[in-house]
Structures are given as C-alpha cells and as structure tokens.
Amino acid sequence: MTGDTAAGTFDGLRAIVTGGSSGIGAAIVRRLRADGARVAVFDVQPVEDSPHSYRVDVADDASVVAAVAEVGDSFGGIDILVNNAGIGAQGTVADNCDEEWHRVFDINVVGTVRVSRAALPWLRKSSAAAIVNTCSIASRAGLPNRALYGATKGALYSLTLQMAADHVREGIRVNGVSPGTAATPWVQRLLDTADDPAAERTALDARQPHGRLVEADEVADAVAYLASPRAASTVGTVIEVDGGMSGLRLRPQE
Structure with a gap:
C-alpha cells in the first residue's frame, strides 16, 4: 500500500514507535x-x-512504564506498537567485552521486552492490536564483523515468533520486518569512518541483489502493512525488505 491507496487505513488507531526520531523509525x-x-x-x-514526542530510554524500565502509561491515558488506549529502537555494534566475538555484549542485548532485545510488557495491558483492550518488531538481515545471514549485532537481531527474530504464539489468542498480532542494509544515519556514520567511503558504499550496494541500499520508506511500507487491520491473518511473519539478499543466489555479473 502506497500513496493515497492507504489513506485512512489507521484512522482512529493509536500507535507507539520506539526509536522514532530518525532513520527507519522516523519513516515509520x-x-x-x-x-x-x-x-x-x-x-x-x-x-x-x-507532536507526542517522549524522551524514553528502552534500557530503563521506569522510563518505559511511565511513558507507556502516559500515552495510553492521553490517547485513550494503544492499538499498535512498533519496536524499532536499537543500536549497532561492530566486530567479531573477540572484539567486544562482556559489558558491551550486555549493553547491546539490553537495548536491542530486552528493550523490546520492556516496551511490549508495558503496552500489553493496553493492547489487550484493542480490537486492532498489533506489534511489529524491527529485526535485520543480520538475524539470518552471516555478515563480517557483526557478531554482537547479529546475535541480538537473531534473538529478536526468535522473540517475535514466541510473542506471536503467546498473544495471538488474545487478539494481538505480532510480526516483524527484516531490513537489509538501509540508507540510514547509522550506516552513513559507518561509511564516514571507512578508509574509502565511496568504495565501501559501492560494495554495500552490490551486496544486495537489486544493487542499492534499502530506503527507510520501503521498510515503513512493510511495517504499515503488518500493523494494518487489513493484515488480520498475518501473524508470526517476518517480512524481508532486503533487495533479495536473504533468499537470492545470483551468479556474478560478467
């Protein structure tokens, strides 16, 4: 659904988007x-x-609980939760200390748990309840120097399925999106630190079969579908928005 064809799809519905100030979150x-x-x-x-912008640290349960309660009260309910907040990490298993592993897991995985847990009482009252988690191509594909980040996103992919099983009979649909490498501020910062940013960008573009980075708005389109009441029979699904990277095995171009 794009453009005017989706206008009004979410009329009357109330949503929370974590990590919503930039990149994919802002597009959602x-x-x-x-x-x-x-x-x-x-x-x-x-x-x-x-409007309706809250300073929330998903690693701080008190911050999460207070903000969710404030939104639920001011909006008169919550219908949709998009768990998009997360941080990146680079390196092999040898490159990050225990504290960094705990920190990234605490934000990327347990942060999703905290916000979902706080929102569940509100979602149970909704007739159009939906949760969408932002996973990553790194959850199912082995990428160099992404051991910690990929491990958190793999955990989030699995968590999405477990949540879907737990809550479907409560009328809460849980799904996810799995973006490929996207044109976001975080990726741009990685490019800026490369020895040859132009060559690194070319390599990232070529890694995805459609030959370019994923746009944030393309991920937002997938989230909008999964969160929409029109997707009432879509449960426990993770949509890959990765230009074919996860499933295609193209022959090298001659």
Missing part, C-alpha cells in the same frame, strides 16, 4: 501518521517540535 512515524494514526514517538533523543 511519517507513514503511520499519513495513513491516519495518532503516533507517539519514543526516543532517547526526541524531536522537540514533533
């Missing part, structure tokens, strides 16, 4: 609002001039 917020949803944005660095 724009899309849901354009389609009629009332959206609260959770981020450690909220956009000051954005």
Whole structure:
C-alpha cells in the first residue's frame, strides 16, 4: 500500500514507535501518521517540535512504564506498537567485552521486552492490536564483523515468533520486518569512518541483489502493512525488505 491507496487505513488507531526520531523509525512515524494514526514517538533523543514526542530510554524500565502509561491515558488506549529502537555494534566475538555484549542485548532485545510488557495491558483492550518488531538481515545471514549485532537481531527474530504464539489468542498480532542494509544515519556514520567511503558504499550496494541500499520508506511500507487491520491473518511473519539478499543466489555479473 502506497500513496493515497492507504489513506485512512489507521484512522482512529493509536500507535507507539520506539526509536522514532530518525532513520527507519522516523519513516515509520511519517507513514503511520499519513495513513491516519495518532503516533507517539519514543526516543532517547526526541524531536522537540514533533507532536507526542517522549524522551524514553528502552534500557530503563521506569522510563518505559511511565511513558507507556502516559500515552495510553492521553490517547485513550494503544492499538499498535512498533519496536524499532536499537543500536549497532561492530566486530567479531573477540572484539567486544562482556559489558558491551550486555549493553547491546539490553537495548536491542530486552528493550523490546520492556516496551511490549508495558503496552500489553493496553493492547489487550484493542480490537486492532498489533506489534511489529524491527529485526535485520543480520538475524539470518552471516555478515563480517557483526557478531554482537547479529546475535541480538537473531534473538529478536526468535522473540517475535514466541510473542506471536503467546498473544495471538488474545487478539494481538505480532510480526516483524527484516531490513537489509538501509540508507540510514547509522550506516552513513559507518561509511564516514571507512578508509574509502565511496568504495565501501559501492560494495554495500552490490551486496544486495537489486544493487542499492534499502530506503527507510520501503521498510515503513512493510511495517504499515503488518500493523494494518487489513493484515488480520498475518501473524508470526517476518517480512524481508532486503533487495533479495536473504533468499537470492545470483551468479556474478560478467
């Protein structure tokens, strides 16, 4: 669903998007609002001039519980939760200390647990309840120097399926999206630190079969589908938005 064809899809629905101030999260917020949803944005660095923007650290349970309760009360309920907040990590298993492993897991995996746990009482009251988790191509494909990041996203992929099984009979659909390498500020920062940023960008483009980075708006389109009441029979699904990287095995170009 794109453009005017989706206008009004989320009329009357209330959503929370974590990590919603930039990149993929900001694109999801724009899309849901354009389609009629009332959206609260959770981020450690909220956009000051954005409506319903909350300073929330998903690693701090008190921060999460307070913000979810405030949104639920002010919106009169919560129908949709998009767990998009997360941080990156580089290196092999030898390159990060225990503290860094705990920190990244605490944000990328346990952060999703904290927000979902706080939102569940509100979602159980909704007739159109949906949770969408942002996973990653790194959850199912082995990428160099992504051991820690990939491990967290693999855990989130599995968590998505377990949550779907636990809550489907409560009327709460849980699904996920798995983006490929996307044109986001985090990826740009990685490119900026490369010895040859242009060559690194070319290599990232070529790694995905369609020959370019994924756009944040393309991921937002997939999230909008999964969160929409139109996807009422889509449960326990993780949509891959990766230009074919996870499933295609193309022959090298001559």
